[in-house]
Amino acid sequence: MSAEATSRRDTATTASRMRLLRREFTTAPRPAPTQFVDDPRTAAPRSRTSPAHSPAPMDLGVLDHVIAAVTEVIEHTLAVAPDAGPAPTMPDEVYQWAATATSTAGPGEQQARDTIIYRQGLEHAIAMGEDTVIRRHPCPQCGTYGLLWQSAARRAVCVHTRCTTRDGGPTSWSLAQLARHHVAATNSSARRAT
Structure with a gap:
């Protein structure tokens, strides 16, 4: 597959993940089940508590993620192609707009x-709880x-016992590093094929 075809596929995948993230993961979080607490004043065994305020109408963390992703793509595109025109209003359409505007x-x-x-596609998948997308990538160091994704560290960690850092710990990679490695490898293999 050519680098251009791979780029189109990655763009479509990222747009699809953004669409799914926006449709399915920005909906209002389900209310927590009724909480019961012991009331020491009345010696009542259990009493109901109600929330102090209504929940937000959508998951604000996901909304912030979507806004940051769209903003990053728009800013990068306009820096490379100032005459790109206005960005689309739908978040998932911004990727195709960026690819078209910077095609030359x-x-x-x-x-x-x-x-x-590509990095944003990985971020969208992880935001949806699909961290297995990391397993499809070879370790940039040992191949x-x-x-495996370590959510606390927000890094991919190589579990190969011989792939270690200088101090003997496992190697780890940010999503940006994995994306750079993936895109560079795709472009390199496309150049060798021609």
């Missing part, structure tokens, strides 16, 4: 665009498929 940019700018889009 130099290879370095296109690779930077593809890296942002094995032994990466």
Whole structure:
């Protein structure tokens, strides 16, 4: 598959993940079940408590994620192609707009665009709880498929016992590093094929 075809596929995948994230994961969180607490004043065994305020009509963390992602793509696109025109109003359409607006940019700018889009696709999947997308990537250091997502550290960690840092700990990678490695490898293999 050519680098251009892979870029189109990655752009479509990221747009699809954004669409799913926006539709399914910004809905209002389900109310917590009724909470019961012991009331020491009345010696009543259990009493009901009610929330002090209504829940937000949507998951604000996901909304912040969507806004940050769209803003990053728009800012990058306008920096590379100031005459790109207005960005689309639908968040998932911003990726195709960016790809089209920067299609005549130099290879370095296109690779930077593809890296942002691919990284955001990984971020969208992880935001939806689908951290297995990390397992599909080889470790940039040892090349094995032994990466696992560590949500607390927000990094992919290689579990191969011989793939360690200088101090003997496991190697770990940010999503940006995985995206750079993926896009560079795709572009390199496309150049070798021609």
